[in-house]
Amino acid sequence: xxxxxxxxxxxxxxxxxxxxxxxxxxxxxxxxxxxxxxxxxxxxxxxxxxxxxxxxxxxxxxxxxxxxxxxxxxxxxxxxxxxxxxxxxxxxxxxxxxxxxxxxxxxxxxxxxxxxxxxxxxxxxxxxxxxxxxxxxxxxxxxxxxxxxxxxxxxxxxxxxxxxxxxxxxxxxxxxxxxxxxxxxxxxxxxxxxxxxxxxxxxxxxxxxxxxxxxxxxxxxxxxxxxxxxxxxxxxxxxxxxxxxxxxxxxxxxxxxxxxxxxxxxxxxxxxxxxxxxxxxxxxxxxxxxxxxxxx
Numbered sequence: 001x002x003x004x005x006x007x008x009x010x011x012x013x014x015x016x017x018x019x020x021x022x023x024x025x026x027x028x029x030x031x032x033x034x035x036x037x038x039x040x041x042x043x044x045x046x047x048x049x050x051x052x053x054x055x056x057x058x059x060x061x062x063x064x065x066x067x068x069x070x071x072x073x074x075x076x077x078x079x080x081x082x083x084x085x086x087x088x089x090x091x092x093x094x095x096x097x098x099x100x101x102x103x104x105x106x107x108x109x110x111x112x113x114x115x116x117x118x119x120x121x122x123x124x125x126x127x128x129x130x131x132x133x134x135x136x137x138x139x140x141x142x143x144x145x146x147x148x149x150x151x152x153x154x155x156x157x158x159x160x161x162x163x164x165x166x167x168x169x170x171x172x173x174x175x176x177x178x179x180x181x182x183x184x185x186x187x188x189x190x191x192x193x194x195x196x197x198x199x200x201x202x203x204x205x206x207x208x209x210x211x212x213x214x215x216x217x218x219x220x221x222x223x224x225x226x227x228x229x230x231x232x233x234x235x236x237x238x239x240x241x242x243x244x245x246x247x248x249x250x251x252x253x254x255x256x257x258x259x260x261x262x263x264x265x266x267x268x269x270x271x272x273x274x275x276x277x278x279x280x281x282x283x284x285x286x287x288x289x290x291x292x293x294x295x296x
Contacts, residue, residue: 024143025253026053034063055265072288108274110211111246117168123292136278148207197295
């Protein structure tokens with residue numbers, strides 16, 4: 001693998017771009033994210049690099065919550081999270097704090113795209129580390145465009161046109177009392193998305209099923225079903241196989257957090273997994289999720 005750093009010159013500064021794996025992820029230096037939102041040229045360069053590498057990493061970014069929100073808003077409108085809530089002074093900024101009073105709930109440590117239970121899942125996220133363990137608490141990202149590209153031809157043909165149901169009730173809602181769970185589903189009914197989505201900016205085909213997907217909704221065709229009993233195992237086995245592609249190391253990058261490090265990722269073309277191996281150490285993150293569009 002060629003890890004040689006690339007130097008990109010702008011009118012006022014130089015950005016160093018170092019690829020972290022052959023398939024996904026780059027670390028950028030020479031960038032102050034606190035000023036990116038107010039610099040058209042610099043933001044355009046960051047956006048272009050994000051589309052190319054799918055997740056960008058930065059160290060030593062000591063900016064304010066207001067600047068965090070301002071940066072994320074350059075990509076689009078921010079969204080609230082129904083289960084986690086927003087910072088009271090900064091709408092759209094979610095505090096994900098895991099300390100002795102709030103041990104890991106074990107819903108982040110699954111391969112997932114954020115909020116695919118929404119009709120319009122997030123376009124992406126800006127995540128900053130506030131406090132991290134001395135070891136542990138890494139996050140993994142996965143290139144799901146490459147995961148689709150490497151599928152066997154027969155599988156690609158089989159999943160063409162298939163859609164999957166995505167549910168907040170079966171994920172965040174699963175730990176709630178039944179009344180709250182039903183109320184949550186009323187607010188956010190299950191969404192249906194194509195199993196293979198097209199990236200609206202790059203045109204890439206992306207394998208778009210993850211741990212929020214409960215089942216394939218239009219699998220029951222004469223080609224797939226000999227008898228009714230074939231439906232459940234046939235559909236679930238295929239969905240499980242597709243979801244398992246995120247676990248392939250060749251599609252992944254793993255990031256070790258340090259205080260004031262930042263990740264910006266494209267939620268349309270990636271999945272991620274927050275490794276929860278650090279309890280009872282403390283891990284505090286702040287995230288701004290950016291509203292996306294309906295997958296097609």
